[in-house]
Amino acid sequence: MSAIYFLIVVFLLCLAVFDLFVGVSNDAVNFLQSAVGARVAKYRTILLIASLGVIVGAAMSSGMMDVARHGMMVPRNFSFDEVMTLFLAVMVTDIIILDVFNTLGMPTSTTVSLVFGLLGGAFALATVKVLADDSLDYGMLLNSGKALSVIIAIFVSVAVAFFFGSIVMWLSRLMFTFNYTRTARYGIGIFGGVAFTALSYFIFLQGIVKSPYVSTAVSGWIAAHTSLLLILVFVISACVMQLLYFAKVNVFKFIVLMGTFGLAMAFAGNDLVNFIGVPLAGLDSYLDYAAHAHGTVPDAYMMTSLMGSAQTPPVYLLMAGGIMILAMATSKKARNVIKTSVDLSRQDEGDEMFGSSRAARSIVRFCQSGGAAVRTYVPVSVKRWVGSRFNKSEVILQDEHAAFDLVRASVNLVLASMLIIIGTNYKLPLSTTYVTFMVAMGTSLADKAWSRESAVFRVTGVISVIGGWFITAGVAFISCSLICLAMYYGGIWVKLAMIALVIVLLVRSNRNFNKKASEVDKSAATFRLMMRTRDPQLVWELLYKQVSRTQSFMTRFALHEYNLIMDALAAENAKVLRKAEKELQTELQLLKNFRRREMLGLKRCPMDVAIERNTWFHLGANSNQQFVYSLRRMLEPIKEHVENNFHPLPPLYIEEFRPVRQTINDLMKQSGALIETGRYQNYREILAEADNCKDLLSVIRKGHIDRIQKSQHDEQLKVGLLYLNILQESQEFLSVMRHQLRAAKKFMEN
CATH class of the missing domain: 1.20.58.220 (Phosphate transport system protein phou homolog 2; domain 2)
Structure with missing residues (x-):
């Protein structure tokens, strides 16, 4: 009987490697979009900086593994067999959703698929146990408080990212205008200092304090002197940025590359749990059962060990980071996946990927009417001054292939990485795709990249992407519940059938992608x-x-x-x-x-x-x-x-x-x-x-x-x-x- 569980663990680990490749290729590479869209450096240079961020983030992501272990359920009330069934159902659901959504051309999110898959499978098993045992209730089986906070964090992040992206970009453009080379001398030091300090606080100060690899004495000293450290970092970084500007160094390029590092680190620290959290939790469960069961049947051995925090060996995390880097460097899909976000946020008119929808037309019409009503109360002199700061004809792009300028790229990267790292430090698995995409949409809106001619198409694109995520949530919850119940009642044969189904889907998905890649529109x-x-x-x-x-x-x-x-x-x-x-x-x-x-x-x-x-x-x-x-x-x-x-x-x-x-x-x-x-x-x-x-x-x-x-x-x-x-x-x-x-x-x- 233990052989089947060993097979399941091996299968889960193989899927972890596959998920790392697919995750990076499909949505994780979004942290490259701003640097690539602004053409801040060669792709190879951007990739190198992002790779360093991935390695650092992977090494500091151990605490996030707890979401897969006991974020959605209370494992001490589940048996080893039930836990392994749940973990296998989650991974099978993730692959099926990825295949179906890719086939239909709909956007999806690995974070949403994981969280709602775990919740759906745990809810299905909890329902079975509650019906079989009157002494149990859902509160004893589901970690409802943590699950609710995770779900709220995922969906609130959409509105928060869009709102702050719009506000910060509007203020930044008001400060620097589109001709930033002429106005940068007035505030580049403060802008760069704020950006560097914000990233430093969440990357280094908060990250080091909560890192399992830092001694208690060091983390305690940093926590006690955080305010002083932030002031010093801001003063020093602001002075350095201003001096670099006087030395004819493009400070915005430095900020974009720094933001790329921060966002890559935030991604690895947050999304790594999506790809390897469940398989590693399955491995820990198997090792615990093999070491301590002493002849106890899988149905009777309770998984109390999963109640503790994950002690993920650093070698696993570094290997995962290495696979991510390999995927970024070799995957053709990774180079193409940023096209949606860049096209929806580009500065100029161009090819619209989405059509028009009734909801988008209503939103655009409402916003135009509301904006016209507000403008009637704004003094003419103020409108004239603000209009002079948003003269798009003065935009400075790195080259003719750039989709937007360095100011917007800086805001995209710094703000997105800050929001994601905040969630990581509170152990909330935010979706990097959600946050990065919505920040980019907010900044492009504030930057007047959405004209009256293109607004309805781009709003339709945003609604389509967000709608895909919400659909993912419902599909993942229901699908994982049904698959988990089928495995629970069907036993070993259903589990083997599901494993075979996943293998078939993976082979078919790879063939379909290769076929689709060969039919790329050459006119683009x-x-x-x-x-x-x-x-x-x-x-x-x-x-x-x-x-x-x-x-x-x-x-x-x-x-x-x-x-x-x-x-x-x-x-x-x-x-x-x-x-x-x-x-x-x-x-x-x-x-x-x-x-x-x-x-x-x-x-x-x-x-x-x-x-x-x-x-x-x-x-x-x-x-x-x-x-x-x-x-x-x-x-x-x-x-x-x-x-x-x-x-x-x-x-x-x-x-x-x-x-x-x-x-x-x-x-x-x-x-x-x-x-x-x-x-x-x-x-x-x-x-x-x-x-x-x-x-x-x-x-x-x-x-x-x-x-x-x-x-x-x-x-x-x-x-x-x-x-x-x-x-x-x-x-x-x-x-x-x-x-x-x-x-x-x-x-x-x-």
Whole structure:
């Protein structure tokens, strides 16, 4: 029997390593976003500084392990078997949630998954025990006070981070303006001194006092002289910062790098429990049972040992920190995961990752109305002065790829790390993703990065991310409760089945990620370059290539979907038709995204070029979408016809349509080749041939209508009308091709 528990422990430890990699790749790397977004240094340099912070934070995170041991439950009233069942259920739930949410493209949080998984599993087991034993109650089994404080801390941190991010950023911008090189001499010493002192207090003073590796005498002396130490640190750091400024050193870069170290340390100290806390608690439980059970069955041996604080060996913590660093350095996903936060907080207009929602529109409208009402009571002179401090045209970016400036990056890092380290010192497992993301959103709002044109999209993004976290909480609680009960009543076989399920999900998730990574939007790099470059002529050259790429791809895509639909109709394959329906829906969303990207690029082109070409640009973009609309009008009745198992197309119809379909294929391929190469020598011949094909379709359509009218078989009416729709939409398909080719030629020709 002990062999199964040994297997569970080994499995938990393997999942700990996996969680470390996935955690860093998915959300833990958020502590790099500000330094990377501001382009404060090379990625390798930023990674090195963050790695040092991870090592220090990992070494000081031992106290946080108590959350997994007795933060949600009272383990002395649970048996060894129940505790191991709970820990396995939590880790299985965590993997399943991660896989499902990644598959659906929804944001999630490892902190929320862990805390609510532990709470859900402990609640399920507590319910079983209370129903079986009248002498027990929930207060004896669940650590309700600690659980409530942890839950409140997690969700309150969202509002606190956003509020303080907005206030601190607004005051900082009021002090330094967007042209911080001109105004920094007045307050850079105080700003840097406050930042360094705040980080020093929570990183070193509080961290050292509560560290298990520092003697009582040293920690006691620091605790007794904290105020004096803070004053000294502030005075010295403020003077040093001011001197560095006079020495022509960019102090904001130093603050950003220091904040990166602090946030990385805060992450390792706080989130490490999410990744290895449960597996190490399972290991401690197994070692305690093996050493002290003396023949007691697992159901009868109570886990009183988990009531004590974790004595995690430093080597485990340092190994975990090393795995985190390895994940940051090698994971391709880690380099891409910061894109959401950076895009939602960037200073300029650009590609919006989220659409519009009713809630976001209501919030934006309410805030605009409230802001307008408040501004009526503000003196004109004050509004004029504040407006002069928020002149975004003076913004100083490190280079053309930077999303925001160093002032905002400094506030993001220092404030986020302070909030997280405060939670760590009070042993509250805050979500680094929550805090970092919401601070970034608050600072971007205060920095006027959300214009009226982009506010609704970015508010939708924030609501989507926060909503994902709340959904995670409910799903984790319910899922872990059910999985825990299934393991409890199903015994060893259900546990083994769950282990096998997790292995399958991990393999599938890795394959899906690799497949998704191979389909990355190649146009994103071109678009980002268009948004960053200040040379209008270069923007036009990039836009020219981008529009050509979009339209030639759309021609190939439309032809592929056209043939796919026609082949599926002939084969009566409803599955392929449903796939085509999803592909068309996805492509329509992408086309809207591409159109907005290209429109933003057109606005940055030379004025004379933009005025001359904008009509043809919009006609081409409309044609791209009309391809999809035409195909959807063709697909809808075909899909209904096939799914209802109506009569297939008669051979007469198929043979009659075959040469027309071949002509459409030839014309679409020729049109796509012209657009892709930019050579329009036989442009008029293609248009003329398309007109001839349309005339032929008109003749066939008229003959088919007469055929329907004269038909004596009513059961053939449905398939006759279906064929008529195919003829009509094929004719429209050719019209769209002609419009697109003409618009492409006019837009791209010199």
